[in-house]
Amino acid sequence: MKNYLNVSLNVGALTKNFLLGGLLVLTISCKNSKKEISAALVVGNSIAIDLQKQIDDCESQLEIAVPKLTDLTKHPRLIETNGTEWKQVLNHKLIWTSGFYPGILWYAYQTTGHEKWKEEAIKRTEIFEDFKNITEHHDIGFMMFPAYGLGYKIGGVESYKDILLTSANSLASRFNPKVGTIRSWSNKMHPRWQQHITIIDNMLNLELLFWAAKHGGEKSLYDIAVSHAETTMKNHFRPDYTSWHVLEYDSISGDILNRHTKQGFADDSRWSRGQAWGVYGYTMVYKETKDEKFLDFAQKITDKYLSLLPEDMVPCWDFDVANDPKEEKDASAAAVVASALLDLSTMVESKEDQKRYYNAALKMLKSLGSDKYSGVGKADSFLLHSTGAKSLGNEIDVALIYADYYYIEALSRLKKMQANEIL
Template identity: 85%
Template structure:
């Protein structure tokens, strides 16, 4: 009997030790190792908007980039094939969120509602990028409940591109990208799934959820190498779903590790786990996140492709850093173990601190929040510029960090 009691006591002690690394409330970040002047970085964003917004008055256009050595946003037409249109209203919604300044809400409404007709786009997958930062944030942050039907219609348009033979949503049209003749899926498409998850929770067809999960499962199976880095483009046989080609369009080479592509994956799978609570997606999100973090330079901002990073003359991509910083803050509240929680949180803060520094901030240099992003060097454009989606994910990350700090009194 005494032996049995001793055995049970030891067993209980071992279980307690094993579980001691778990956090009871994963929304609590304790003892952060890296400090950041969050309010200054938020103030910097608002000050930049004070400069830029009075110049951006044409509602038929939206800001896309600031060219190297230029200071003002280059605007492009609000065309249904231009995937970046939703990010500027999204920036304004987050500005309202982090400052409470109603001016930004009023401006966000004005810049959002010019895109209502985009809800019927079926020519490509980017309707998620175009509609959710604008109408989705307007619904969540701005309380604009009348945007619900627009978002549900947008989700139905996106879902129409799902091919059950392949198990993914088709990304690009073959007419626009003739290199590939059949069903094309790019890693970027993971972020469009957020629109489907939202719609499924807000009165949309249940198939939206099922399509999003199936797309994530198929991409998880096929889009990543053994080292958990990502290809950019997969071409599938439209009839039998077989993989025909694995390529990279915006990276250094077909088999190279394009840094923003990896960033899309980190953000996408973190979001999918957040929406599904399926542990296989959390496990995968951590694996591809760790692969990304292991490849980073000291300042936490990658080169535009990890395979050229050893060359100091290669351009950086601040947009990739902003995307991952935002994702890591979410991931830090979702992981099971406190050690991972702290690791991801501190990595995110370090990224944001670097992005807000003199090295990457647009303050005093241009109208953007951030400089030194690279959109598509392999295609010969958007090289070492400011990009509107870099600013979007940066201010989203600041918003997420503010909520964590407020909730946990850090």
């Protein structure tokens, strides 16, 4: 039986020694088990988060949703504003979100240890093996790594290795050495741009290449990932460390033709999830390369992002319209950054920075798990109030499957950090 604690702490009543300690992590587990955290209360700078409750809330939501999601030709994408159930879309090679649902199930298995989530994850992963050959766009990383990558790492399914290696080679086929980046999208899908397009989102697809290079793939996969990260770092960011969404390069000369947006408020605005992709992407690139220039850059863009946030740590869908209270939030951006911050807090040398990033992540997760953003009792998702592409009139103030994915990833990372007594 799990032992749950309902604890209310008044930080002002803590002893002087606790205050001087800066950050207190209390991990309470049944029978002193090192494998299961039955209740966790994290306190630091007045932050209290019941990690186990938030994990349990996720599992409860899956208990409700999974029995409804029986059509294996489709995957859940969003829950409409004021809706309760997932809207499903086809597992099509041009639909970038198919990997997140099986990824959620893999993390559910990791955080709970319940075999039923592993069984469900395998079933939902293996239905799109043929996607390993996608070369039409860059999103094969998003599609394959949360599913097959986590299945290999968490589920121990060795047969997924070759599928991932093939997927990485498919992604690498879109690399243009004259530009130095992997080409995003296709011009048929996005006729505004006629030549080589690269979007900030593409940073996250590099994880597939790094993984493949370490697991039997060609070294060129690593080199392509580094080149993409270096070129994006050079060209995609403004002097204040915010990013554009879309860059169009000349395919032959590599010259920059345009800096635009697809999902932000305006070409020169700061689309919040675009900034989040950058924070996560460069944190991951440093994790894979250990090249200090990427850590320095990750910190600079992270600090800029944090400086733009409102009190509840969940951004407006675009920072340049954030002063209008009628503009919608984007919980997906907060989930992405919360997960990245936990990793970043373990990479920086300064104790002050470690605690600062860790505490920021806790604040984000506490906010996301609160009644304001949680889907518990309201819909089948973990989170509400995400915005996919308001500028296109799509997915405005909805639940999004990738918001749930990065949220449960963050909870999984935090649980592992506590179990290993990190910070």
